[in-house]
Amino acid sequence: MADPDRAVGPARAAAASAAAGCLLAGTVAVTVAVVAGPGPGLTGYVSEAGVADSGYAPTYRIGVFALAAALLLLATALPAALRLAAALLGAGSVFTLLSAVVRCSTGCPLPPFQAATVADLVHGGSSIAAVAAVVFAMLALAWSPATTPALRRVSALGGALALPLSGAIALAMLVAGRGGLVGGLERVLLAVTFGWGLAAATALGLRRDSTVTKQSTDGNRAL
Template sequence: MTVTRRRARAALSGLCVFAGAVIMLVALIATPGDWLHGYVSEAGAAGQPYAGVYRTGLLVLAAGIGVLGGVVSPMSRLAARLLLAAALLAGASGAVTCSAGCPLPPYERSTLTDLAHATASVVGMIVLAAAMAAVAWTVRDHVQRRMAAAALAPTVPLGAVLGVTMLVAGRGVLSAAVERVVLVVAVSWLIGAATVVAAAQPTPGMVSRRGTRDRAGRL
């Protein structure tokens, strides 16, 4: 992939992630009820007036993650694979809708679709956090490494808090607040990682941290 094409794909990735996040946010705010309470996925639950809009936004965001996976492949194959896996899981989360309120055990009775949706969402975030770690550990670019580390630092403890809260207290204000912070961090990192690549000026012989050299000005 040429440098110019890679930069164009990075720009496309950032635009998809940004557009998808905005579409989801609009659907979340427009959905009746307090948009700061409950799980974000409730905006896309069956029967909600803007469920289709929310799911469309999630699929657009998933596409952006997938494109970013291809963009970072020359820098880190591990990170690329993790991003592609996260994209597939995000797409599955958008394709499989939960029922009203997105009920989850142990405090609410859940359907198989509820569990499938929740599993795709939770595992997707875990895989995305692993992609952050892979970028922070394997990519040579200092800006990318620092951004990934900065995003990973709050994601891991907040993700743990969210998981414990869901199991101990169930759906509520605390889990809603923590989930939204984690999502903001994730979206910010995705857009930031794409922007750095899109704005980068090509340099001869760019090298990954593992020592892969671009001898022909290609990445």
């Protein structure tokens, strides 16, 4: 018999599959906006693809909205015993949505080297909080005894990569400010979080409640 705290029923499996789809769509949209938009390439922040004077700003914002939905769906797909990780992913979804709604000004200036507006601070703070929530969700899943082995391995690897990258970005922002170093590290960190999200959604989508499957099979045999 499957452990009800660890098993994933059809509804949660469907949420995981939908999360994977939203992650793929959001990642493609954001990547297109960053690559094709008028931003400064690797020397700037990813968020610069969404500034008002960018022709690809709508594409970028749609992509971020899709990513916010993916985090919420991923939180829904987690079993009840993993409520801490689900709460962190839910918070990450809210912060991601806020970062899309509140756009930064050109260059996305942030202290301590640049003068920032209130919108810049809200956008930057919500973006940082969103990524932090996802990283902490990885760690929560990696340490929870209720996490399935496959999801624990994925989360442990994601956390092992994302945590030092996050620290390096924070240090680089304080020491060097906006530039190629921060821009490059930010893109690597986002790639790690996107990759973890897809792997986690896949692991959840493939793990179904064996009791539900057995009942369905027994019912078909009885017909």
